[in-house]
Amino acid sequence: MxxxxxxxxxxxxxxxxxxxxxxxxxxxxxxxxxxxxxxxxxxxxxxxxxxxxxxxxxxxxxxxxxxxxxxxxxxxxxxxxxxxxxxxxxxxxxxxxxxxxxxxxxxxxxPTTVSRRQRLLNLAEQSSEPLKTQLLKLAEQLASSKKLTPDE
Structure with missing residues (x-):
């Protein structure tokens, strides 16, 4: 064989x-x-x-x-x-x-550490309106805020 x-x-x-x-x-x-x-x-x-x-x-x-x-x-x-x-x-x-x-x-x-902004984006992706819109706005506010470091 x-x-x-x-x-x-x-x-x-x-x-x-x-x-x-x-x-x-x-x-x-x-x-x-x-x-x-x-x-x-x-x-x-x-x-x-x-x-x-x-x-x-x-x-x-x-x-x-x-x-x-x-x-x-x-x-x-x-x-x-x-x-x-x-x-x-x-x-x-x-x-x-x-x-x-x-x-x-x-x-x-x-990765074990995920930024707050990314967590909001992930949550928004899984949510329906109107919660999705509000989560996206919060994520955008975090991105534009000068107080936060990139890891937050």
Missing amino acids: NSKPKTTKQWLNNQRDHNTLSQYAQFAAQLRDWQLLFARSLPANLAGQCELLNVREGQIVVRTRSASAASQLRTMSAQLITAFCNNGASVQEVSIDIDPAQNKASNRDK
Whole structure:
């Protein structure tokens, strides 16, 4: 038995392997389209907390960072199913997995010190009007204030 990995040329020359690669490529393209549709179907504050993992066996499989995001997704289930069905996917339900570890992992990648202005901008990004406008104004005031150092 040859345990040496196949080269790309060997994969493409073998018709069976070529068909398998084509199927994976088609699925990857379809999944990317579904992920874009999913992101467009959610409000901005929720889109950053949820990730579409797959669409299979009549289910939209989603992972969230928090129980509150999962709750919001559950209320939007019918809307999501309709959006996917209108785009050719045959789905009947939304399966939601809550993974708080995902949130912790993303926090490890972020710098530990975030400026007050940046925190306001991040919060504004996740908020709806009129709170969003007020937070953006506060962030702008912090940026233009001469009393504050750049780290604040």
